[in-house]
Amino acid sequence: MPPANYPRLRVGEVATPKVAVRGAAGGAIMDAMPELPEVETIRRDLEPHVVGRRIVRTWCSDGPRYGDIHDAAGRAILALRRRGKYLLAELGEVGTVASPDAVSGIAARELVIHLGMSGRLFTAASRPDSPHLRAVIELDGPEHLYFDDMRKFGQLLVVRPGEYEALETLAHMGPEPLSADFDAENFHRALVASRAPVKAVLLGQRVVAGIGNIYADEALFLAGIHPGSRSVSRPQSRRLHAALKQVLAEAIANRGTSFSLYRDGHLREGNHYRELKVYDREDQPCPRCHTAICKTRIAGRGTHFCPSCQKPPRSTGNGRG
DNA sequence: CTGAGCCCCTGGGCGC
């Protein structure tokens, strides 16, 4: 069963990153962890509802992660962008009209939003009845923007555009994996330069942006690379480069992993959840070779891989010694 | 500087 007291979305709300999903192995409920595809899905859903609107006022619950958004009041939302797992709402000067000219203008502030593990960002006509509501951004339209976050790992912050001193990860974010900036040769060089397990490099956000635990496991499986490998060959890094693009693009097309909703007492699986090859599939047969999927712990995270398709490197990481 | 590991936080699952 999903959390009984977790607020159900009302009709008209959009994009829920936090939903209940049936674990394929044990029937366990797991959270939808917002990674790049989930955040991008939310961005696309919210964009037509918030861009061009003015922020009338804001409210935040107490806590170090939700303060400092009151400077957003009085500003128009010029654009809603995404960087890695962060949402960036570009805000205009106080009092300026959200005209098409203003929308194309230069932002005066940025509202930075990170959903953490359980954050939900959605628009609604009225304040949702939730014990985990952390922030309200009232707009000059029929709907307001709400941030709900059960586990309090999310973050809201208003900064001057591009000034991310308080956000170390965002300040040092690597290239967007689905953009031309994500260069295969640079990616290979970065992997070779690090002595950390390849999965830890993917999760680090500095070499490539937006990769979380699910898509790290999926991409490494697709590329046939052991997640604990500390050295990758050029062919391997090229496969991983392509696998990351493929996995993320497919997940976006499916509106992200774990987007099932709890309705009328029934659980429905998310669109991309059923496409997962290794994540949360411990002891189930590998879709490629039918070997049982293994689960271990790498970089402090649960890590799933096929021990047959993703063999650990012997010495140099290149099968040819 | 870099990698490893802990911590934050909450609720579901499960062991005793």
Add this chain to the structure above:
DNA sequence: TGCGCCCAGGGGCTCA
């Protein structure tokens, strides 16, 4: 049946 421990994880932080 009920209590309480353990787990999940993104990113910030500390320590070696």
